[in-house]
Amino acid sequence: HERGLQATSRFTLRSLACRRLACNAPPVQPEIHQPPAHKISKLKVDSHKTCATSSNRILSSSHQQTMKMKMIENRSLRLINIAVALCAILSLQVADAFVVSPSTTHLQRHATVTISTPTTALHAASRRGVLGKLRGAIVGAVTFSAASRKNVAAAEEAATPAAPTGRIVELQMANLEGQEGKTGKVKIQLHPEWAPRGVKRFEELTEQKFYDDTRVFRVLPGFVAQFGINGNPEVQSQWRSKSITDDPVKVSNTRGTVVFATAGPNSRTTQIFFNTRKEGNAFLDKQGFSPFGEVVEGMDIIDELYAGYGEGAPAGKGPNQGLIQAKGNTYLKDSYPKLSYIQSARFAD
Numbered sequence: 001h002e003r004g005l006q007a008t009s010r011f012t013l014r015s016l017a018c019r020r021l022a023c024n025a026p027p028v029q030p031e032i033h034q035p036p037a038h039k040i041s042k043l044k045v046d047s048h049k050t051c052a053t054s055s056n057r058i059l060s061s062s063h064q065q066t067m068k069m070k071m072i073e074n075r076s077l078r079l080i081n082i083a084v085a086l087c088a089i090l091s092l093q094v095a096d097a098f099v100v101s102p103s104t105t106h107l108q109r110h111a112t113v114t115i116s117t118p119t120t121a122l123h124a125a126s127r128r129g130v131l132g133k134l135r136g137a138i139v140g141a142v143t144f145s146a147a148s149r150k151n152v153a154a155a156e157e158a159a160t161p162a163a164p165t166g167r168i169v170e171l172q173m174a175n176l177e178g179q180e181g182k183t184g185k186v187k188i189q190l191h192p193e194w195a196p197r198g199v200k201r202f203e204e205l206t207e208q209k210f211y212d213d214t215r216v217f218r219v220l221p222g223f224v225a226q227f228g229i230n231g232n233p234e235v236q237s238q239w240r241s242k243s244i245t246d247d248p249v250k251v252s253n254t255r256g257t258v259v260f261a262t263a264g265p266n267s268r269t270t271q272i273f274f275n276t277r278k279e280g281n282a283f284l285d286k287q288g289f290s291p292f293g294e295v296v297e298g299m300d301i302i303d304e305l306y307a308g309y310g311e312g313a314p315a316g317k318g319p320n321q322g323l324i325q326a327k328g329n330t331y332l333k334d335s336y337p338k339l340s341y342i343q344s345a346r347f348a349d
Helices: 002-022 037-096 124-159 196-207 233-239 282-287 321-327 329-335
Strands: 168-174 184-190 218-220 224-227 257-260 272-275 291-297 341-347
Touching (some): 184 196, 196 341
Antiparallel strands (some): 168 341, 224 272, 257 291
16 A cells, blocks of 8 residues: 555656646756754864864974974084184194294194084085085185184294394493493394395404494484594595495394494495484484394493583584594594593404
8 A cells, every 4th residue: 555655656746747847837946955054053163173274284384394494504503603613723723733832842733623414304405505604614714724824934934033144243342431441342243134235344344453443423322322433534534435335224223233324325434323222213214224233242331332422513512523534533532532432343253
């Protein structure tokens, strides 16, 4: 009975459908099953949660990637700083190795520096950039080290004066401080490397005993002490026109240096002065006064040369150079008896 009813129902529905199609009636819309409203809202919430979770996962992954890159960059910068610091220390050690102290018996001239890098896989471009920076830092440190070595070598060379190549001339001085019988000794180290023409002329005059018994006729304390006019007018006249070409100024007119006096360019003959000013007379450098020697013994004797007569005539009351050349020691002994003088000038070697 139930099967019959089902068959009849199917037949009836099929017949109604055929009739409606035949009459051009709009087809029956099939029912669309929709879940309850509370289930729809739940699906929407679940869907939003799923999207949010996916978005959060994407953002978290991107943030982690950025943090990793920052960590890599920070690590790389730390490595670069370590490399520069180590290389700088190495350069200082190498530079110090060339400074020899009296108590040093062994010098360490080589140093080994090991730089370790992390094994974390880096992006190829970042790795090349880091390695390039490391290479640049190391090259810079090596260049700094080489420059330091060069500067140290130059400083040592400048601090170590060259050994004198000239002879030593010994002057026996008398009448110190205007007192008869008070004597002393002065040694002059000649420096041909400073002024070869000046040294040659001074050696020539010393060999001929030109300076024996000559007065130090111009003594200005804190400035100069000058001598070099022979006591015999006939001897002096032979040298008056024998001037020599100037030497370029290679060293300053410091205290104790020995220099030829001049009357202008290329006019040096026989007159010489000691620089006695404590601070030196550097202003004479620009005027062309070229030291050719220095006092290595007896600077205290130079300070005792009699200075009571002051500047020479006509500026002062001291001896007149024209009269010295014309009359010699006769004029000086009569008018300026307290002048200190050179008893003899001889080579010490």
